[in-house]
Amino acid sequence: MFTSGRFPRMITIRAVVVSAFLIGASLLAGCMGASSNGAVADDDSATFTVQGNTAVMRGMIDRSTSNAIIDLMSENDHVRTIVMQRVTGSTGYRELRDAARLIRDYRLTVHVPDGGYVAPAAMDFFIAGWKRSADAGANIAVGSWFDGDNYGVDLPRHNSLHYGYLTWMRENGIPEDFYWFSLTAAPKGDERPLTREELIRFRLVTQ
Numbered sequence: 001m002f003t004s005g006r007f008p009r010m011i012t013i014r015a016v017v018v019s020a021f022l023i024g025a026s027l028l029a030g031c032m033g034a035s036s037n038g039a040v041a042d043d044d045s046a047t048f049t050v051q052g053n054t055a056v057m058r059g060m061i062d063r064s065t066s067n068a069i070i071d072l073m074s075e076n077d078h079v080r081t082i083v084m085q086r087v088t089g090s091t092g093y094r095e096l097r098d099a100a101r102l103i104r105d106y107r108l109t110v111h112v113p114d115g116g117y118v119a120p121a122a123m124d125f126f127i128a129g130w131k132r133s134a135d136a137g138a139n140i141a142v143g144s145w146f147d148g149d150n151y152g153v154d155l156p157r158h159n160s161l162h163y164g165y166l167t168w169m170r171e172n173g174i175p176e177d178f179y180w181f182s183l184t185a186a187p188k189g190d191e192r193p194l195t196r197e198e199l200i201r202f203r204l205v206t207q
Helices: 006-032 065-075 093-105 120-127 160-171 176-184 196-201
Strands: 047-051 054-061 081-090 109-112 131-134 139-142
Touching: 047 065, 054 093, 054 120, 065 093, 081 093, 081 120, 093 120, 109 120, 120 139, 120 160, 160 176
Parallel strands: 054 081, 081 109, 109 131
Antiparallel strands: 047 054
């Protein structure tokens, strides 16, 4: 029988130490991100990892992406190619176009590697590449856009919501036929990868 009370106190001290350790480990893990291997989740803001004269892009295009590109090029002006490893979409039309215009202004090549993925909502970013290429096995997907109220495929061709997309195609040397094709290429609400023949036919790849 323990009469001094030291044993319960020792347990309490050890419990406090263990709790502090666990809290510290949890905070450290949070600082490192959701994945211990540094992977970027599909809904995380787009990141750019410099590898020589390329920058590997992963994540979602959002309002932070334009500043990320400016910072990338300010600190790494030797980078000439953006490798779209897994770009899962965009949070809005304006955020997408602002980021895409920077790619064009910096005259950067855009490349999608074997196993790479570009969501339909990131297509305008790919199109903005000064030069564009894709390996066999690249998944550059198309499907009708959806703005929260309307699917593009449901709107008549004279609807003004189409005009911004058509203008973007013309500005980047893409035939307007590709825009209309992209709306019907997959069932509404779905997507599919472009074939190599389609990438060439619609001048989506330049090399």
